[in-house]
Amino acid sequence: MAESLWKIQLGELDEKMGVQIVEESIERVVATMPVVGNRQSFGLLHGGASLAVAEAVGSWAAVIYASSIGKTAVGVDVSATHHQSAREGSITITATPLQLGRALTSHQVLISNEAGKRLCTVRITNLLLEKK
Template sequence: MSASPEPWRIVLGELDEKMGVTVLEQSAERVVATMPVEGNRQSLGLLHGGAMVALGEAVGSWAAVIHASTMGKVAVGVDVNATHHRSSRTGTVTATATALQLGRSLTCHEVVIAHEDGTRLCTVRITNFLKDRS
């Protein structure tokens, strides 16, 4: 991105707010956000895999939207996949989306979700299509 002020700022959606997401850093190349485990657990008391996927999709999409905005375009998700490595019962997780490809028509971001103790819990990859505003 250029040295000018960011043209776009992340605004949390309803699901992000319900999950307790907090954005720490934002750019097309990297978005970092945290989420508490508490309030996002499944019936066995573990962090819900779907919550991790939702968090991963959110940070990857935000990065794509920031990149798209620099070209007057919008980003729409076309693929998301996740590998769950571990889970957690307590604490906070951090999702870091890192750009793998920032093109004129597609973006791809890898999102690593890690527990506060540094353990990788999930790896998400998201691809977004960049389209002209209609």
């Protein structure tokens, strides 16, 4: 019998940041988030907000895959390159797998603005664990 795929459930921080799920599958997880409410003191999208939402979306992607093989996932590494920022509108966060293994997953997470311009590139690695 095939395992059923885990469905994304927003956490408290995700809700406070205004994250909305657009798509969820093993192949791709897509979410959106408003810039307003997630800006730093200079009026720009906060780099920490970008990293937090990217880590969430990348981890959700890993957990969806892990659930297909009867496991769960926990993040062990995340790195980001900020290319440019935004002051308004919304961002789209898209996670796609780089490697789906039996013990580790790696995902690329792209953050783009409404015009489709890349704002941030993130790579996240998750450790796959047996469910308790």
